[in-house]
Structures are given as structure tokens and as C-alpha cells.
Amino acid sequence: MHADQRKKLINELSDLIKGGNAHVTLEDAIAGIPANLRTVIPDNLPYSIWQLLEHIRIAQKDIVDFSISKDYKTLIWPDEYWPEPTDEVSDVQWEASVKEISDDQQRFYQLLQDDEKDLFSPLPWGSGQNIVREAMLIADHNSYHIAEIIVARRLLGIWK
Incomplete structure (x- = not known):
């Protein structure tokens, strides 16, 4: 490849992972969600x-870790991929989760930019x-669940 x-x-x-072409970005999907509705599970949906x-x-962290390191440790499906329901999420927890998503995307972009790696x-x-x-798995998986966030927001009456 040239x-x-x-x-x-x-x-x-990279653009596919960032989103926004054919679907809402994560940033747009989570913008302005009231803290008291972050953990509400809407009727007929399984997750908050x-x-x-x-x-x-x-x-995403699992995919990035797998892509980068031979020392990758497989997570147990579904237990280690889905958090348990909770009644409250602090701003600190929420912001830390959003930051880690962004940080892991940056780690993956660095992997893509590494000319030593055969893609x-x-x-x-x-x-x-x-x-x-x-890369396509990250984009596909994230866009699927971002759409679920939009559906949850619609059911909670907090989407545009």
C-alpha cells in the first residue's frame, strides 16, 4: 500500500470511529443528560x-487492549462487559468514563498512525x-450503542 x-x-x-458522518457522535448523544436520569432504565429497555x-x-478498551498487546487478557462475556444497574452516578464517575473512551480512541489512533504496523x-x-x-469493530459497536442511548433519551423525553 502506498x-x-x-x-x-x-x-x-479515524473518522468512522469518531462518528458524525452517518450517525450521532457520542459527545452529541450524551450532551445535556440530567444527572438524575443517567441511571434510569426506560420501560421496555434492558439498560440505563x-x-x-x-x-x-x-x-472499546477491550478492543484497543487486544489490538495493542499480546499480553491482552480476555474478558468474560457478558459479565465483564456490562455494568450492573445502579441508582446513582456521580459527575466524577460520568466524566471519567467519557474521558477513558476518548483516551482509548487516542491510543487506537496512535496505533493506526504507527508506520511499523501492517494494518x-x-x-x-x-x-x-x-x-x-x-477499527471497524470499534466504530460499528460504538455506533450501535450510541443509537441505543438516543432511543433511551427519547423514551425518557430528553432528546431533541
Whole structure:
């Protein structure tokens, strides 16, 4: 792959992860949510907005950790991917979760920018996964759950 093609691919993958092209960004999806509604589970939905946000954080961190390190430790599905319901989430907890999502995306962007990494070669510690696939997995997974946040907000009457 030529350097200019690689750069274009990296930009496309980064934009896909950031969102906002065909779907709402995480930042827009969580903007202005009243603290007292973060943990409310809307009727007919299994999760609160907090649980969805935390699931995005946990799953994305898992994907990034897997993509970066052969020392990756597999999480147990579904127990270690989904937080338990809770009655309250502090601003500190909420902001820490949002920050970690952003920080892990930055770690992944750094991996994409590493010219030493072949974006299409299978990761030696995986079972055929490569960096491009993992980038698309992050984008796909996050956009799915961001849409669920929007649905929860609609049901709670706090979406546009």
C-alpha cells in the first residue's frame, strides 16, 4: 500500500470511529443528560444510559487492549462487559468514563498512525483479526450503542 493510500485509509477509519458522518457522535448523544436520569432504565429497555456508556467504554478498551498487546487478557462475556444497574452516578464517575473512551480512541489512533504496523496482517496473538478489522469493530459497536442511548433519551423525553 502506498503511503498516500495508507494515510487516506487511516483518516477514513479515524473518522468512522469518531462518528458524525452517518450517525450521532457520542459527545452529541450524551450532551445535556440530567444527572438524575443517567441511571434510569426506560420501560421496555434492558439498560440505563449509564450502563450503555460504561459498556461502550469497557468494550472499546477491550478492543484497543487486544489490538495493542499480546499480553491482552480476555474478558468474560457478558459479565465483564456490562455494568450492573445502579441508582446513582456521580459527575466524577460520568466524566471519567467519557474521558477513558476518548483516551482509548487516542491510543487506537496512535496505533493506526504507527508506520511499523501492517494494518492488514493478522495480529500474532489473535485468530485472524487485524488492525483494520478492529477499527471497524470499534466504530460499528460504538455506533450501535450510541443509537441505543438516543432511543433511551427519547423514551425518557430528553432528546431533541
